[in-house]
Amino acid sequence: LIQVEGLTKIYKQGENHGVVALRDVSFTINRGEMVAIMGPSGSGKSTLMHILGCLDKPDKGRYVLAGKDVTSLDTFELASIRNRYIGFVFQNFNLLGRATALENVALPLVYARVGRRERERRARKILQTLGLAGREHHLPNQLSGGQQQRVAIGRALINNPELLLADEPTGQLDSKASADIMYLLQTLHRERGLTIVIVTHEPDIAYHCQRILRLRDGRLVADEKVDEP
Amino acid sequence: LIQVEGLTKIYKQGENHGVVALRDVSFTINRGEMVAIMGPSGSGKSTLMHILGCLDKPDKGRYVLAGKDVTSLDTFELASIRNRYIGFVFQNFNLLGRATALENVALPLVYARVGRRERERRARKILQTLGLAGREHHLPNQLSGGQQQRVAIGRALINNPELLLADEPTGQLDSKASADIMYLLQTLHRERGLTIVIVTHEPDIAYHCQRILRLRDGRLVADEKVDEP
Numbered sequence: 001l002i003q004v005e006g007l008t009k010i011y012k013q014g015e016n017h018g019v020v021a022l023r024d025v026s027f028t029i030n031r032g033e034m035v036a037i038m039g040p041s042g043s044g045k046s047t048l049m050h051i052l053g054c055l056d057k058p059d060k061g062r063y064v065l066a067g068k069d070v071t072s073l074d075t076f077e078l079a080s081i082r083n084r085y086i087g088f089v090f091q092n093f094n095l096l097g098r099a100t101a102l103e104n105v106a107l108p109l110v111y112a113r114v115g116r117r118e119r120e121r122r123a124r125k126i127l128q129t130l131g132l133a134g135r136e137h138h139l140p141n142q143l144s145g146g147q148q149q150r151v152a153i154g155r156a157l158i159n160n161p162e163l164l165l166a167d168e169p170t171g172q173l174d175s176k177a178s179a180d181i182m183y184l185l186q187t188l189h190r191e192r193g194l195t196i197v198i199v200t201h202e203p204d205i206a207y208h209c210q211r212i213l214r215l216r217d218g219r220l221v222a223d224e225k226v227d228e229p
Numbered sequence: 230l231i232q233v234e235g236l237t238k239i240y241k242q243g244e245n246h247g248v249v250a251l252r253d254v255s256f257t258i259n260r261g262e263m264v265a266i267m268g269p270s271g272s273g274k275s276t277l278m279h280i281l282g283c284l285d286k287p288d289k290g291r292y293v294l295a296g297k298d299v300t301s302l303d304t305f306e307l308a309s310i311r312n313r314y315i316g317f318v319f320q321n322f323n324l325l326g327r328a329t330a331l332e333n334v335a336l337p338l339v340y341a342r343v344g345r346r347e348r349e350r351r352a353r354k355i356l357q358t359l360g361l362a363g364r365e366h367h368l369p370n371q372l373s374g375g376q377q378q379r380v381a382i383g384r385a386l387i388n389n390p391e392l393l394l395a396d397e398p399t400g401q402l403d404s405k406a407s408a409d410i411m412y413l414l415q416t417l418h419r420e421r422g423l424t425i426v427i428v429t430h431e432p433d434i435a436y437h438c439q440r441i442l443r444l445r446d447g448r449l450v451a452d453e454k455v456d457e458p
């Protein structure tokens with residue numbers, strides 16, 4: 001499903017100063033795999049996730065998604081791919097501040113041209129699954145940190161993506177809510193063959209996955225298979 | 230140092246609907262203690278922290294800080310207390326988007342009327358301690374999630390507060406960076422008698438503290454002493 005080769009990303013900071021956020025990263029992820037990405041703060045994980053999610057382009061290297069060379073597509077084609085195939089949970093959630101939890105979760109269905117009553121039905125259902133019943137009409141600043149995170153997860157899943165990219169999806173959650181989320185993701189993985197890439201700092205979360213990619217200073221330094229428990 | 234009695238906070242949501250975020254919470258924290266606050270997502274931890282940090286007032290109950298009844302103070306007096314005595318690490322960082330890491334960290338010193346060269350010297354020093362040398366002139370959106378979190382921690386500590394309130398200060402950090410932060414906090418605790426209140430979901434962090442207060446549905450349900458290891 002995913003093939004990256006030689007991905008390099010350099011942020012220019014002034015004229016003579018650049019941050020090499022990713023350096024020559026190459027790997028393959030097959031359809032239906034569940035992969036964790038780990039590494040120190042600043043090692044390039046979110047940068048990599050943005051490229052995988054078609055939100056950003058590398059400065060060097062190639063990214064082939066479901067057989068298409070993404071680096072050659074234009075903005076409209078990328079937006080269409082994102083809406084149809086990809087669910088993205090951002091590290092800082094990126095919710096719309098003036099939209100309710102229900103509206104935020106339903107947003108991908110607006111782009112997918114789903115009718116209003118069906119959107120509302122699906123959004124309510126997913127909020128209930130995530131333990132947010134009673135919070136539908138709250139704005140993000142009327143939600144706790146962990147509740148905002150769960151709205152972001154709901155928004156990423158509501159359009160039944162084939163690829164879920166989750167940047168530290170349980171960072172704000174207590175252990176029970178974290179376990180519930182991992183159980184939900186593993187169910188979707190098993191029953192729908194959802195391909196999942198999770199950035200995490202927590203070994204517990206990583207060992208729920210089949211494989212761990214480790215970054216350090218923008219390089220891929222390890223690609224480990226997780227032993228079956 | 231801290232005495233709260235019967236704290237209650239109710240968020241009105243429309244005319245007939247309210248969320249009881251805190252319900253009759255009472256406890257005392259002595260000067261020099263290091264206390265963890267734990268509880269499920271939505272249980273009222275951040276709401277409690279905002280009241281302790283003089284950023285919000287309860288609807289019922291009293292908060293006495295260093296002998297002063299905070300609930301009777303006006304906006305200016307509260308702002309002055311916050312700047313002089315309290316360092317606050319927000320769950321979502323609350324950095325100024327158009328200010329650099331250096332400027333964000335130095336901000337409490339501007340309010341404290343510290344001269345520019347001294348501010349810059351102290352801000353650089355604390356960024357170095359936090360592993361952010363080389364990132365001084367980056368804006369928050371040019372920093373990784375864990376780097377933003379560390380800037381927020383630096384800003385909370387730079388004016389040598391007597392009380393540190395940290396709402397999930399290691400949520401975005403890998404285990405090494407987390408350990409470095411906890412080591413820094415414990416050093417300040419031991420050497421300067423800093424009073425520390427940390428909201429955390431992670432038992433490792435909580436067991437670095439002397440005491441754990443547990444919230445559930447807005448109530449204080451436990452107040453446990455942590456055994457010495």
Ligand SMILES: Nc1ncnc2c1ncn2[C@@H]1O[C@H](COP(=O)(O)OP(=O)(O)OP(=O)(O)O)[C@@H](O)[C@H]1O
Nearest residue numbers: 011021041042043044045046047371373374375376
């Ligand atoms: N727009 C930008 N301009 C300059 N440097 C940037 C920019 N965005 C990110 N960086 C730098 O690129 C590096 C990688 O950032 P990235 O966000 O990918 O890290 P990360 O692995 O996700 O870290 P964390 O675990 O803290 O979230 C960091 O050192 C960061 O300072």
Ligand SMILES: Nc1ncnc2c1ncn2[C@@H]1O[C@H](COP(=O)(O)OP(=O)(O)OP(=O)(O)O)[C@@H](O)[C@H]1O
Nearest residue numbers: 142144145146147240250270271272273274275276
């Ligand atoms: N402005 C608001 N209006 C309405 N309800 C609110 C508001 N702010 C918070 N709440 C509600 O109050 C409750 C407590 O919120 P709080 O942010 O204190 O929880 P928390 O314990 O910090 O959770 P988390 O671990 O997820 O950060 C939540 O159920 C939340 O939905």
Ligand SMILES: [Mg+2]
Nearest residue numbers: 046091373374
């Ligand atoms: Mg990141």
Ligand SMILES: [Mg+2]
Nearest residue numbers: 144145275320
């Ligand atoms: Mg909170």
